[in-house]
Amino acid sequence: SQKIEQNSEALNIQEGKTATLTCNYTNYSPAYLQWYRQDPGRGPVFLLLIRENEKEKRKERLKVTFDTTLKQSLFHITASQPADSATYLCALPSSGGYQKVTFGTGTKLQVIP
Amino acid sequence: GAGVSQSPSNKVTEKGKDVELRCDPISGHTALYWYRQSLGQGLEFLIYFQGNSAPDKSGLPSDRFSAERTGESVSTLTIQRTQQEDSAVYLCASSFRQGPYEQYFGPGTRLTVT
Numbered sequence: 001s002q003k004i005e006q007n008s009e010a011l012n013i014q015e016g017k018t019a020t021l022t023c024n025y026t027n028y029s030p031a032y033l034q035w036y037r038q039d040p041g042r043g044p045v046f047l048l049l050i051r052e053n054e055k056e057k058r059k060e061r062l063k064v065t066f067d068t069t070l071k072q073s074l075f076h077i078t079a080s081q082p083a084d085s086a087t088y089l090c091a092l093p094s095s096g097g098y099q100k101v102t103f104g105t106g107t108k109l110q111v112i113p
Numbered sequence: 114g115a116g117v118s119q120s121p122s123n124k125v126t127e128k129g130k131d132v133e134l135r136c137d138p139i140s141g142h143t144a145l146y147w148y149r150q151s152l153g154q155g156l157e158f159l160i161y162f163q164g165n166s167a168p169d170k171s172g173l174p175s176d177r178f179s180a181e182r183t184g185e186s187v188s189t190l191t192i193q194r195t196q197q198e199d200s201a202v203y204l205c206a207s208s209f210r211q212g213p214y215e216q217y218f219g220p221g222t223r224l225t226v227t
Contacts, residue, residue, distance in 0.1 A: 034215065043117075043204050043218025044156070089156070099144055099214050100169060105155035 002027045004092060004104040012110045013080055021075040021107045023090035030092040033066055033073050034101060038087045044103075047088075048075075080111045115139070117219035119205050125225045126195055134190045134222045138207030145188050146216060147180055148204045156204065162188065164210065195226045 005024040013019045023033070032051045036044035050057045050066045050073065057064045063076040077084050087108045091101040118137045126132050138145050147159040158172035162182045173179070177195075182188040192199055202223050206216035 032214075036216075041221075043206070043221055044216075045218070046215035049215065094158070099163065099208065099210075100146070100158070100161050101214070101216070102158065103148075103156040 002092075002094075002102065004028075004090065004102060006088075006090060006104040006107045008105060008107070010108040010110055012112060015080060015082060015111055015113050017080055019077040019080045019084070019109055019111070021088050021109065023073040023075065023104055025071050025092055028071070028092055029068075032093065033064075034091040035062075035064055035073075035075050036089045036091060036103075038089060038106065044089055077109075080109075082111045082113050085109055085111050117205055117207055117217050119203075119219035119222050121222060122220065123223045123225075125227060128197060128226055129194055131191065131193045132195055132224065134192075134203050134205075134224070136188045136190070136205030136207075136219060138186065138188070138205070139217055141185075141209070142207035142217070143185050143210040144208045144214075145182055146206045146208075147188070147190050148206065149201045150204060150221070151201045159190070159203075192224075195224075197226050200224055200226045 003026045032049055034049045035047045038044040048064050050064045061078045065074045087106040089106040090104045094100045094102045120135045143164045145162040148156040150156050160180045161169040177193045180190045202221040204221045206218045208214050208216045
């Protein structure tokens with residue numbers, strides 16, 4: 001069955017460093033992959049989408065890579081700030097649908113001042 | 114413009130009662146999704162509406178759960194005979210029909226079944 005894995009352990013990182021979060025998947029051939037941010041008590045907020053034919057996507061301090069051979073996406077936040085502290089979710093299109101996605105369980109990032 | 118809105122923001126109900134949760138998507142968004150998120154857990158897909166197509170109900174956990182959508186606007190999620198395990202945050206999201214399919218989420222309804 002399809003499976004999405006994100007590190008369930010919280011990631012603690014010093015302010016100013018680069019945070020790297022991982023999303024691994026199995027039994028998928030996704031046409032794209034999305035990353036969302038979720039703050040406590042709020043709904044997720046879309047950050048980036050990367051398509052299968054794209055190796056890398058950037059947006060301000062964010063960078064996403066997509067390796068369809070390794071079945072992995074890496075999400076980087078450079079020059080991290082305490083305001084970046086949140087849970088980050090990856091999402092892939094569900095089998096049988098292009099628009100409907102399945103979300104990973106997320107990784108909690110804590111940026112320490 | 115206005116984002117996705119949900120009501121009520123909090124709902125406390127007694128076990129066995131029925132509840133209705135409402136979602137107002139962003140105007141022009143043809144796709145609407147309902148998810149459930151239990152404390153400390155990921156997002157669990159419940160149901161997906163796309164325009165006038167038949168909804169994808171594959172995520173509904175039991176026949177106590179149902180949802181309706183009026184055209185491409187408001188949606189209502191109904192839970193009948195609520196159980197304590199139904200306690201969770203219920204999130205609604207909407208998106209455009211065309212890519213990149215980013216979903217815009219509402220603030221959620223926190224349901225507590227006592």
